[in-house]
Amino acid sequence: MTETFVALDPKSAYEQAVNKYGTGIKLLSAKQVTGEDGKLWAELSVAVPEGYVEDERVQEDSEKEALVEKSPVQEEVITEETVSEELASESETALLEELAALKVQLSQMKEELLPQGEESVASKVKTIFIEKGIAAKWLDKVLASLMGNSILSDERLLLAYILEEIDESLEIKEESLDVAKIIMLVGPTGVGKTTTIAKLAARYAYMMDKPYKVGFLNLDSFKVGAFDQLGHYADIMQIEHVTIDSVQSFIIGLEQLADYDIILVDTAGMSPYDTQKFIKTIEFVQSDVVKKLEVNLLLAATVKYEDMDDIYKNFSFLNLNSVIISKFDETRHLGSLLNFMLLYKVPMSYFSVGQEVPDDLLVASKEYLLERFIGDLDA
Ligand SMILES: Nc1nc2c(ncn2[C@@H]2O[C@H](COP(=O)(O)OP(=O)(O)OP(=O)(O)O)[C@@H](O)[C@H]2O)c(=O)[nH]1
Ligand SMILES: [Mg+2]
Numbered sequence: 001m002t003e004t005f006v007a008l009d010p011k012s013a014y015e016q017a018v019n020k021y022g023t024g025i026k027l028l029s030a031k032q033v034t035g036e037d038g039k040l041w042a043e044l045s046v047a048v049p050e051g052y053v054e055d056e057r058v059q060e061d062s063e064k065e066a067l068v069e070k071s072p073v074q075e076e077v078i079t080e081e082t083v084s085e086e087l088a089s090e091s092e093t094a095l096l097e098e099l100a101a102l103k104v105q106l107s108q109m110k111e112e113l114l115p116q117g118e119e120s121v122a123s124k125v126k127t128i129f130i131e132k133g134i135a136a137k138w139l140d141k142v143l144a145s146l147m148g149n150s151i152l153s154d155e156r157l158l159l160a161y162i163l164e165e166i167d168e169s170l171e172i173k174e175e176s177l178d179v180a181k182i183i184m185l186v187g188p189t190g191v192g193k194t195t196t197i198a199k200l201a202a203r204y205a206y207m208m209d210k211p212y213k214v215g216f217l218n219l220d221s222f223k224v225g226a227f228d229q230l231g232h233y234a235d236i237m238q239i240e241h242v243t244i245d246s247v248q249s250f251i252i253g254l255e256q257l258a259d260y261d262i263i264l265v266d267t268a269g270m271s272p273y274d275t276q277k278f279i280k281t282i283e284f285v286q287s288d289v290v291k292k293l294e295v296n297l298l299l300a301a302t303v304k305y306e307d308m309d310d311i312y313k314n315f316s317f318l319n320l321n322s323v324i325i326s327k328f329d330e331t332r333h334l335g336s337l338l339n340f341m342l343l344y345k346v347p348m349s350y351f352s353v354g355q356e357v358p359d360d361l362l363v364a365s366k367e368y369l370l371e372r373f374i375g376d377l378d379a
Contacts, residue, residue: 001048002028010042017046024049125158132376133305133335134166138342159377163370166338170366173322173347177204177212177262180291182254182282184265185324186275186315187298192326192352196298197264198233200350202358204262205239215240215257217250217265219278230266233357247281254282263291272314279318294321296349301328305336312344322349325364329354334373 003021007013010030017025026047035041126139142165143152151157183200185193197216204212216239218230234241240260242253257263267275282293295318299308312323323346325337341348351368354360362368 001050002045003048005044005046006033006041007044008039008041010044013042013044014046017044021046021048121155121158122152125155125162128159128377129162129335132373133333133339135339135343138339163374166342166373167366167370169342169345170338170369171341171345171347172364172366173349175349175363177208180261182217182263182265182291182293184267184275184279184282184293184295185298186267186270186272186295186318188311189268191298191300193268193298194229194233194266195355195357196324196326196350196352196361197230197266198237198357199352199359199361201233201239201264202237203361205237207358212261213259214262214264215260216242217253217257217263218243219250219265219267219270247277250278250281272318275315276318295319296321297323297346298326299323299337299340300326300330301334301337302331303336305339308336308340312340312346320346322347324348324350324352326352328352328372329360332372332376332379334369334376338369338373 003017005013005016007016013030014027026049028045028047030042030044033041033043122143126136126143129139130136139162142162146152146158146161151161185197187193201214201216205214216230216234218228218234218241228243231241231243233239240257242256244250244253254263267278270278279293279295297312297315297318297320299311303311325348328334328351348364351362351364352360353362
């Protein structure tokens with residue numbers, strides 16, 4: 001086969017031919033021709049060797065064959081890749097499934113740890129206790145300790161568990177009359193100090209397995225012109241009763257009652273600061289007398305948590321031995337009181353449950369508190 005190449009010079013025309021068919025071409029003729037533009041062009045006629053084309057075909061064919069031969073290999077490679085891809089996608093699926101399971105587990109744990117949403121048992125139980133006055137902070141601590149525990153998904157069990165935790169957190173001060181002591185009652189006006197002292201006196205003097213020698217030190221006279229309420233109880237119960245009107249006369253009073261088992265001290269109209277002055281005096285006078293001093297704070301069960309908090313802070317610098325809770329009969333809701341006890345962990349010694357002297361007094365007990373609280377929860 002022949003082909004003609006045209007260029008501005010013979011060299012360029014020849015290069016065109018070589019570029020197209022390689023060096024195997026044979027130059028047949030070369031001549032100068034005048035183009036339509038009037039320019040002189042070189043026209044080369046070349047013979048393209050058959051073999052060249054065939055070679056190329058062979059080359060192309062062998063390349064195709066090579067490709068065909070390669071294809072199984074490539075298929076193998078592809079197969080391996082496919083397998084590894086499949087494996088990858090399998091392990092990816094497994095991983096995704098695992099992740100999804102973990103996600104569910106995490107959300108459950110989160111729900112258990114920080115109960116949120118109506119549907120959560122923990123959240124529901126938490127709300128019940130919060131509505132009754134127990135602090136969310138305290139409840140969260142208890143719930144967090146149960147993380148991963150099946151109790152969290154059982155409402156009744158969880159209720160029982162939290163009640164048990166409350167029970168364990170409460171502190172009781174056991175009644176002990178082994179040694180002679182001075183028992184001082186402090187607290188806000190009208191909380192029931194005088195009434196409780198009368199009840200305690202009757203209890204110690206007449207209602208224990210043995211009678212104790214009980215005397216009153218009455219600081220109530222600070223209320224100028226007030227009815228001597230404690231003196232009145234003292235007369236009825238035939239209890240020695242010394243009225244004090246100054247820090248100095250307190251020392252004389254203590255000496256007068258030196259051989260008594262229990263001296264009950266009523267404080268009225270005294271600020272915590274005045275009370276502290278008295279305590280300092282007692283401690284000073286007491287340095288060579290063997291009588292233990294116990295200071296008990298009276299708190300009314302009717303008072304809301306914030307007020308209990310304030311009252312406690314006002315009196316706590318007196319080194320309180322215990323709290324006596326009064327006016328249990330005036331409220332059905334003990335959440336605030338329980339909450340206060342859970343957060344402050346002050347030991348409780350007695351409960352005043354009414355106005356009747358001496359009957360309406362109980363030795364503090366967790367059972368009584370919890371029974372009343374559960375009654376409130378049920379309601
Ligand atoms: N319902 C009820 N009333 C109580 C209780 N304890 C005391 N009271 C009454 O509360 C009122 C005040 O009691 P007091 O014993 O005088 O209180 P106080 O702390 O001595 O008061 P001041 O001396 O004025 O500071 C009286 O009417 C008591 O009968 C109680 O447990 N329940
Ligand atoms: Mg009083």
